[in-house]
Amino acid sequence: MARIKMKMNTSETTLNKAFKEFIISKTAEGLKEETIKSYNRHFITVRKYLDLELKFSELSRSDLEMMVVSMRKAGLAQNTISSYVRVMNVFLHWCSGEGYTDLTLPKVKDVETVKETYSDEELERLLRRPAADCSFCEYRSWVIINFLLNSGCRAATVRNIQNRDVSLADSRVIFRHTKNGKIQVIPLCSRMVNVLRGYMAVRGGEAEDYLFCDQYGGMLTHNALRLAIARYNRNRGVNKTGIHLFRHTFARKYLVDCGGNAFTLQKLLGHSTLAMTKRYCAIFDADIAKNFDSVSPLAQLYHPKETIKKKKKAS
Template structure:
């Protein structure tokens, strides 16, 4: 009797790991089965913040989740999170709302990451993320401005006013460096190397989280030198500031660009990203190569740069006329 008591009270030192993987997942899921969709996403966001993602990326996750909640109209329990429901949301964006493939894919990729997290953490038993994939999309031309439109836009800016002078410097710097507006507005005065003609983007301010150095043309280097000297009494660490020395806000600048475009009579969209597109396109048209452009833009792979290469194909006929192989045969100056 005493022996039996000892055996019953003896602590088990080794686990009997005979549960199947599916049973283990079910056991874990039962423990956290009361989590709702919003609570799962809250944990997901904590995890993503702990990864040290850029604030812009974090904001993107929050924004796209908000779109999903708008569609659902309420919170969900674990049992209500099914493949059919999320496929229906994808169909709603494509066919009911008529969103562009780009818009749909941005939201789908974010949703895929969230659902994968939920499955791997055992919040849900079904690998819904496997069925939620981006849609095939054509490589569309990006919005860009013509050189004469840029000149027209710059012509409406009055250099006698500091804010318009500053905005002119920003526009030309964006075109020259092709930096994202968030990256450029985070640049500090010490990040500008006028001697070597470059701007350094710190890793925690860029989308890829990898710092990179952007080359500056002689014209932009000279312009930035003059601007830095003029703003030396602002006592701000940031390069681009308001008239009273505070860090410039992206939204404020976007509004100003639309006002300048309207004043210049430009009907196209004029935004910071349009300047990035325009700079990339003109870089290639001026005989720049795609691989150096990829590094300047901060793209992880060349496929992201490919759309700019595609846009330059409109200029292929003129280039072919100049560099056709037959010119080497029949040109008067060719060797007989």
């Protein structure tokens, strides 16, 4: 006979206690450290709008809905609230499996927003090669920005690349650390190969050392990378400092300026489905108006066709 697992007094457990158990459970499952940190950050904010010392026996759907209402009154953006609700529902789903509650929150629909990107003028400033006597940190930041515009990858992926992952001979790099956990092989353009060849000669290190390391050769922390890029950008007169903006910029330029297609972009960005890639296509529709005459069927119909002219015989 199958053994029946019983939980006693589950309704007397508080949300706070259950969340600690949830984190232990998800850590044991092998979720990435970034995901666990994200859950913790979300829950820290949620406690401003929901009493986490409530017992499940006291928790009602109204309490959860008032949490969302309070977030709206506090002026949180729609997409920010949507993110908190998603994480809360992941937690509540786990709680349901543990026998704590069957309550869930209705999904909050994301609002489509235009992704901010770097302008071509800003990119020109950022891609200007540093002076030969610059610091290693400045040189590394310049190489990282080149790399982000070559691949469109995430900051966490950049931090985890090792020397062994780069093959200059094959013009490719392997991403072992990705959001969906799948290994990616990404091509390197000839310009990127040359930039990396020079950088790797300076960086040195063993095969398993991190490619974009700190000044002591160790792994860059998320905060160190963020601050380094922010400092580099401001020194170049660029007020935008977001690392993820390079990903949006890569997508826009690939689709609009380079004439790339959504299916290849999906592979390059590592999206599991085409849904997110389609959002990029929709967001940047306005930019497609550029040079539209060259691809407009109507413009082509009105364009006079050249006839074949018979060449005159030489007299």
